[in-house]
Amino acid sequence: MKKLFKSVCIFLAVIIGAVIVYGWHLSARIEKRFSSRLWRIPSTVYSDTTLLYPGQRFGPAHLREKLSRLRYSTVSTRPQKKGEVRFSTASAEIYLNDFSMPNQNRPGSLVRIRFNRKVIKSIEQVDDRNLLPILELEPEEIGQFYGPKRQRRQLVSIRQVPNEFIHAVLAAEDGRFYDHHGFDPIGILRALYVNLRYGEIRQGGSTITQQLAKNFFLTPERTFSRKLNELILSVIIEWMYEKDQILEIYLNDIYLGQSGSVAINGVGEATTFYFGKNVERISLAEAATIAGLIRAPGRYSPYSQLDRCRQRRDDVLKAMRARNWISVEELDTARSQPVRAVAERVSVKKAPYFLDYLSQQLEALYSSDDLTRLGLSIFTTLDTRVQSAAEQALIRGLNRLEQTLPTLKRPDPTRQLQGAVVVLQPKTGFILAMVGGRDYNTSQYNRVVQSRRQPGSAFKPFVYLAALDALTPVSRLSSVPQTYQIDGKLWTPENFSKDTEMDVSMRAALATSNNRATVDMAMRVGLESIVDQVARFHFTTPIQPYPSLALGAFEVFPLELARAYCAFAGDGVLPYPLSLKDVTDDHGQVLNQRHLNIENLITPAKAYIVTDMLRSVVTDGTARALGTWNLPRSIAGKTGTTNNFRDAWFVGYTPDILGLVWVGFDNGDSIEASGSKAALPIWADLMTSIPDYLTGADFRMPEGVVRLRVCSESGLLAEGRRCPRPVEELFEAEKQPDRPCPIHPAQGPLKVIIDGLKGLINPQK
Amino acid sequence: MGSKDLSTLKNNRLMVFFGILILLVPFGCMEKPRVSVTEPPPVSAPAPDDKQPPASVPDTDNAHVRAAAAMVRQGRQYLTRGEPDAAIRILERSVALDSSSGQNYYYLAEAWLMKKNARQAREFNRLAGSHLAQDVAWETRISRQRNRIDELEK
Numbered sequence: 001m002k003k004l005f006k007s008v009c010i011f012l013a014v015i016i017g018a019v020i021v022y023g024w025h026l027s028a029r030i031e032k033r034f035s036s037r038l039w040r041i042p043s044t045v046y047s048d049t050t051l052l053y054p055g056q057r058f059g060p061a062h063l064r065e066k067l068s069r070l071r072y073s074t075v076s077t078r079p080q081k082k083g084e085v086r087f088s089t090a091s092a093e094i095y096l097n098d099f100s101m102p103n104q105n106r107p108g109s110l111v112r113i114r115f116n117r118k119v120i121k122s123i124e125q126v127d128d129r130n131l132l133p134i135l136e137l138e139p140e141e142i143g144q145f146y147g148p149k150r151q152r153r154q155l156v157s158i159r160q161v162p163n164e165f166i167h168a169v170l171a172a173e174d175g176r177f178y179d180h181h182g183f184d185p186i187g188i189l190r191a192l193y194v195n196l197r198y199g200e201i202r203q204g205g206s207t208i209t210q211q212l213a214k215n216f217f218l219t220p221e222r223t224f225s226r227k228l229n230e231l232i233l234s235v236i237i238e239w240m241y242e243k244d245q246i247l248e249i250y251l252n253d254i255y256l257g258q259s260g261s262v263a264i265n266g267v268g269e270a271t272t273f274y275f276g277k278n279v280e281r282i283s284l285a286e287a288a289t290i291a292g293l294i295r296a297p298g299r300y301s302p303y304s305q306l307d308r309c310r311q312r313r314d315d316v317l318k319a320m321r322a323r324n325w326i327s328v329e330e331l332d333t334a335r336s337q338p339v340r341a342v343a344e345r346v347s348v349k350k351a352p353y354f355l356d357y358l359s360q361q362l363e364a365l366y367s368s369d370d371l372t373r374l375g376l377s378i379f380t381t382l383d384t385r386v387q388s389a390a391e392q393a394l395i396r397g398l399n400r401l402e403q404t405l406p407t408l409k410r411p412d413p414t415r416q417l418q419g420a421v422v423v424l425q426p427k428t429g430f431i432l433a434m435v436g437g438r439d440y441n442t443s444q445y446n447r448v449v450q451s452r453r454q455p456g457s458a459f460k461p462f463v464y465l466a467a468l469d470a471l472t473p474v475s476r477l478s479s480v481p482q483t484y485q486i487d488g489k490l491w492t493p494e495n496f497s498k499d500t501e502m503d504v505s506m507r508a509a510l511a512t513s514n515n516r517a518t519v520d521m522a523m524r525v526g527l528e529s530i531v532d533q534v535a536r537f538h539f540t541t542p543i544q545p546y547p548s549l550a551l552g553a554f555e556v557f558p559l560e561l562a563r564a565y566c567a568f569a570g571d572g573v574l575p576y577p578l579s580l581k582d583v584t585d586d587h588g589q590v591l592n593q594r595h596l597n598i599e600n601l602i603t604p605a606k607a608y609i610v611t612d613m614l615r616s617v618v619t620d621g622t623a624r625a626l627g628t629w630n631l632p633r634s635i636a637g638k639t640g641t642t643n644n645f646r647d648a649w650f651v652g653y654t655p656d657i658l659g660l661v662w663v664g665f666d667n668g669d670s671i672e673a674s675g676s677k678a679a680l681p682i683w684a685d686l687m688t689s690i691p692d693y694l695t696g697a698d699f700r701m702p703e704g705v706v707r708l709r710v711c712s713e714s715g716l717l718a719e720g721r722r723c724p725r726p727v728e729e730l731f732e733a734e735k736q737p738d739r740p741c742p743i744h745p746a747q748g749p750l751k752v753i754i755d756g757l758k759g760l761i762n763p764q765k
Numbered sequence: 766m767g768s769k770d771l772s773t774l775k776n777n778r779l780m781v782f783f784g785i786l787i788l789l790v791p792f793g794c795m796e797k798p799r800v801s802v803t804e805p806p807p808v809s810a811p812a813p814d815d816k817q818p819p820a821s822v823p824d825t826d827n828a829h830v831r832a833a834a835a836m837v838r839q840g841r842q843y844l845t846r847g848e849p850d851a852a853i854r855i856l857e858r859s860v861a862l863d864s865s866s867g868q869n870y871y872y873l874a875e876a877w878l879m880k881k882n883a884r885q886a887r888e889f890n891r892l893a894g895s896h897l898a899q900d901v902a903w904e905t906r907i908s909r910q911r912n913r914i915d916e917l918e919k
Contacts, residue, residue, distance in 0.1 A: 051832070051858060051862070053828060053829070053832035053835075054828060054831070054832075055827075055828020055829070055831065056828055056829070102850075102854075103848065103850055103851035103854055104851065104854075133831065133832060133834075133835035134832050134835050134836060425861045426864075427860050427861065427864040428857055428860055428861050430857075430861065570864070571864075571895060573888070573892065590850075593850060595850075595853050595854075595857065596857045596873075597885070598885075598888050598889075598892075599888070600888055604895055655864055655865070656861075695827065695828075697827070697829070697863075697865065700865050700896075702895055703895065703898050
């Protein structure tokens with residue numbers, strides 16, 4: 001007997017020892033797992049903020065659309081909670097969300113915006129009637145970087161979760177959570193009884209702790225050993241951590257549905273996804289709805305299984321009442337409410353080409369693993385309104401071209417007519433919009449930054465810029481046909497239009513895109529000097545000093561061409577094209593910042609003169625079709641068409657905004673249309689869609705530029721009425737003509753009288 | 766008094782009258798002082814205080830200009846608080862709204878000076894100088910800022 005007792009004791013000691021050792025091993029595993037990053041939190045990309053100010057052309061419809069994208073709820077009474085808005089005839093009351101961005105923290109408050117038709121009349125704080133000169137709306141989420149398991153999750157602390165939400169979750173899954181120590185024998189027995197009674201699985205016996213143990217440490221198969229491990233792990237977890245810590249992890253971990261290919265995890269993300277609100281603002285009925293999803297999100301989805309969802313919600317509410325967590329009145333009120341989830345939001349990338357480009361920028365800073373894991377917040381320069389306008393203008397423009405020229409249609413979507421649009425703020429280089437192709441789903445090839453194409457005449461402004469060292473806009477250029485020898489081959493540049501003038505002014509040559517005059521000018525100025533000038537604009541393609549350079553017969557990326565034009569719009573300053581502004585970690589700490597970065601490239605005087613010549617392109621030249629659109633007068637731009645109509649370009653800008661449009665086939669087929677026919681209408685369509693981005697401000701004439709009345713033939717001062725064709729022209733101050741026209745000499749008084757009479761009879765224009 | 770006396774007196778009065786008239790003619794022929802209807806010559810505003818330069822809000826109906834001016838004021842506040850990154854952020858937006866404002870560029874240069882980046886400070890200082898060339902008070906401040914940039918580069 002003693003021997004048996006001794007054997008049993010030894011056996012028990014061994015078992016207990018083994019359990020202790022095993023438990024010790026498991027606790028180490030648990031600690032290691034829970035002290036490391038618990039989840040892969042995808043990094044989120046945001047657009048730029050939206051500025052609103054009195055006098056801005058931003059009407060109620062735009063505001064409604066913007067706030068809808070920011071997930072503000074429209075209410076019929078004065079907003080009481082953050083994230084609500086009430087629209088009336090000529091005003092909007094907005095309870096702003098808290099605004100937290102790098103270097104900026106603004107608590108939410110109630111503001112009123114009054115409109116005068118489509119113009120903001122005033123913005124005021126409602127509480128103190130203080131008028132605000134500007135209001136900044138938070139940025140929009142435009143994309144996320146997901147890991148292999150595509151999961152969305154917004155981490156919340158347990159302090160943020162309302163008590164009724166916690167009770168709803170406990171009522172649904174583990175009513176005795178605060179009473180047990182990891183597993184609940186009573187719960188297990190009760191579940192067994194209920195399930196046997198109804199002949200189906202209606203209750204699970206697993207506690208919240210057991211569910212956590214299974215999710216973090218075990219595989220989902222149902223075996224005895226797995227279940228035993230689950231029990232042991234649960235007890236250890238309960239021993240190591242406080243109840244609230246365990247519950248917090250659970251609330252952030254649970255799977256609560258699907259959005260396309262992306263899983264919705266955690267209550268923080270679920271409240272946003274299903275009800276468009278933060279977890280703090282969830283109502284009792286909504287909390288019970290989400291709690292009811294835990295068991296089977298697909299089975300109880302408010303989108304596809306509304307009746308089941310409501311029934312499940314009511315079961316949760318009844319369970320809460322049974323535990324006296326809610327009153328009878330609260331139960332009745334919550335049950336009477338319909339289940340109203342917000343419109344299902346499938347996770348899609350907004351501005352996909354831009355996001356891809358941004359990814360490339362981020363690669364220099366973070367690994368792809370970090371981006372999908374660390375929950376970074378990435379703030380960009382993208383303007384969602386301009387982006388949307390650019391996308392739609394491109395699609396409309398390409399469709400219109402195909403309707404006008406049916407031979408452009410291609411049955412294979414991968415071989416369709418393509419286009420690219422990029423919009424920059426010229427003074428800062430901020431990329432406001434980027435559309436790399438017609439349809440991202442068909443082709444992810446980003447033509448803005450990956451496609452090298454010949455710019456054709458769109459390159460001429462840089463040639464004319466170089467020529468300003470030696471010539472002036474009134475200088476005469478030869479348009480006589482001329483043949484040049486390049487590498488042993490003969491080349492004769494031709495003009496698109498049949499013009500009869502054999503010599504033209506520099507201004508007119510650029511306005512009408514006269515090829516012969518441009519090449520003549522380039523040869524006079526010297527091709528090497530043009531190459532030197534152009535090299536300063538950071539084109540990545542090596543440029544050779546051939547005459548065809550003057551006609552843009554080399555390749556560029558659209559983005560670098562757009563960037564180069566910024567120097568003309570921006571007083572000679574070349575900005576670095578910026579897409580990324582700030583990166584913060586999941587605590588809001590700034591990790592990286594990029595700022596406006598400029599380089600002084602050319603004098604403001606030269607920039608202004610080139611811009612003024614490009615205005616002639618719009619008023620009198622190849623882009624004069626812009627006059628039929630409702631656009632401000634201060635537009636400068638250049639069309640571009642390459643040989644055989646392979647590429648069509650238009651680059652246009654005001655002091656506020658610069659847009660580049662390219663149209664063509666990827667395989668170089670002819671599009672049978674010029675830049676003014678194919679690309680310009682897309683540009684115009686885009687700009688008329690965003691009138692508030694065109695302030696109407698004019699280009700500022702800088703110091704060092706003078707406007708003089710000169711003879712169009714000699715380029716020298718036109719005095720009196722001597723010269724038959726005087727023009728007002730711009731000159732750099734140091735190059736201004738200082739002597740009168742010698743071609744049309746001074747006249748005697750008799751001649752003056754006769755000329756005067758002639759002038760009365762036949763006045764000059 | 767006899768008729769001869771009256772006649773004499775009358776002649777004397779006439780002589781005095783014409784004499785005065787003759788004397789006044791030169792004055793009548795004198796060139797009147799010109800009243801200038803063109804812009805008055807620039808008057809130097811008093812040099813602004815070194816610590817708090819005046820935030821001259823442009824008197825204009827252009828909404829974007831007013832908004833940009835408000836952002837410049839905010840940017841100055843950030844600079845006063847020693848937050849150059851925040852100042853740069855808001856001044857960048859201000860440049861986008863109103864690129865003709867030289868004050869934008871001046872304060873951007875200040876922010877970059879605070880960040881010890883002489884190259885960027887110089888670029889913005891140059892732009893400020895280009896936009897504010899007509900303003901004597903600002904020209905002085907820009908010149909002083911340029912000197913500080915030179916010092917930083919040494």
